[in-house]
Amino acid sequence: MRKGAERAQALPPEWVERLNQALFASPEDARLLEDPVILAACRRANRAELLHWANANMQRPGEPVEPYVSADMVDTARELAHRGLSELLMNVARSTQNTAWELWMKMAFGLTQDPALLEEFLDVSSRSISEFIDSNMRVITQIILEEKQAQAHDDHVDKRSLVSRLLDGRDIDTEQFGRRLGYSLAQKHLAYLVWSETAEAQVGELQDLARALANLTGATSALIVFAGPATLWAWSCVTKPVDLLSLQSAMARFPTLRAAIGAPASGLNGFRRSHLEALTTQRLMGRLAGAPPLASIDQVRMVSLMTQDARATRQFILSTLGRLASEPMVLQQSLHAFLAQGCNVTQTAEMLGTHRNTLLRRLERAQDLLPIPFAEHRIQIAAALELLIWSTPQDESER
Structure with a gap:
């Protein structure tokens, strides 16, 4: 038992990957994909709980393991209770338990060939894993019940509840709701989501970024709503054209945060539509590894449209870009920027901060690697490069 716990304590990459995949064992659980903050918290909790169980069995093999619910899971339980999605946590816990048991059994057959010892080992292991998950679920169930009871008393002053009613599409008195929120619903709105996928998210930083983005739209104030343990919803009045480059520059002061922006729109319907667009943007950013820190709808x-089918997307990239798809990102980004600048070499060199001759060499090399004629397929090539850049992790794209 101790030897197996030692292997589990090392967090084999295959185990971490399988446990992460277990979060989406059913179509219902896939709703976790819609919120990158909750998804990141569940992944961290998976690793933390595995380490807790393994460490306990290294010290006291086979003995009952004390329940362990990390801060991530406490926050997630409260947030899902607020959304009415508490059952997701139960589903995920069982999926994780099944996957952990499969990984443990596979490892067990490599530890001993003695049938009697193997039977005893698996029996003890099964009870230990099951009891640990059950005890964790009892703690989480209590947290959920307490959160629901607190909501019953606090809904009348909960800004998020007011905003949720607006977003649900109900017929409401916009002037009355505007007064209660301290924000006019009759103006032109820009909605944005601000969040962090790290465990050390600071609410103050999230608020500072939300206000900084609002200032760049010409607003003097913003409606900011706490939507989760590390997520803010925000709206501001748009009084001047939105400059995406300025918004992206503002992100430099907040390296651990991310933001998704909707399109400006007026009135109550615009308030809703811009927010839904920001949500769509956030979901895509959470799904694609190469998404930038800030993106707009x-x-x-x-x-979003072209990545619904991952296999078809990959095939389109490979058939359009050929060998260029596996070359250093500097070549892909140079050709992408060249196309974005209307094939103007001077403007592209200025935008990239690259010498003109260096850029020309990169463009020539990139076009040589394409399997199709560049001049005749510019639109397809631009689309494939856009997809490739969004799908490539940021740390790889910077190499």
Whole structure:
């Protein structure tokens, strides 16, 4: 038992990957994909709970393991209770338990060939894993009940509840709701989501970024709503054109945060539509490894449509870009920027901060690697490069 716990304590990459995949064992559980903050918290909790169980069995093999519910899971339980999705945690816990048991059994057959010892080992292991998960679920169930009881008393002053009623599409008195929120619903709105996928998210930083983005739209104040343990919903009045480059520059002061922007729109319907667009943008950013820290709905419309089928997307990239798809990102980004600048070499070199001659060499090399004529397939090539850049992890794209 101790030897097996030692292997589990090392967090084999295959185990971590399988446990992460277990979060989406059913179509219902796939709703976790819609919120990158909750998804990241569940992944961290998976690793933390595995380490807790393994460490306990290294110290006291086979003995009952004390329940362990990390801060991530406490926050997630409260958030899902607020959304009425508490059952997701139960589903995920059972899926994780099944996957952990499969990994443990596979490892067990490599530890001993003695049938009697193997039977005893698996029996003890099964009870230990099951009892640990059950005890964790009892703690989480209590947290959920307490959160629901607190909501019953606090809903009348809960800003998020007011905003949720607006977003649900109900017939409401916009002037009355505007007064209660301290924000006019009759103006032109820009909605944005601000969040962090790290365990050390600071609410103050999230608020500072939300206000900084609002200032860049010409607003003097913003409606900011706490939507989760590390997520803010925000709206501001748009009084000037939105400059995406300025918004992206503002992100430099907040390296651990991310933001998704909707399109400006007026009135109550615009309030709702801009928020839904920001949500769509956030979901795509959470799904694609190469998403930038800040993105707008205008940037992701095409990418969102073209990444619904991952296999077809990959095939399109490979058939369009050929060998260029596996070359250093500097070549892909140079050709992408060249196309974005209307094939103007001077403007592209200025935008990239690259010498003109260096850029020309990169463009020539990139076009040589394409399997199709560049001049005749510019639109397809631009689309494939956009998809590739969004799908490539940021740390790889910077190499």
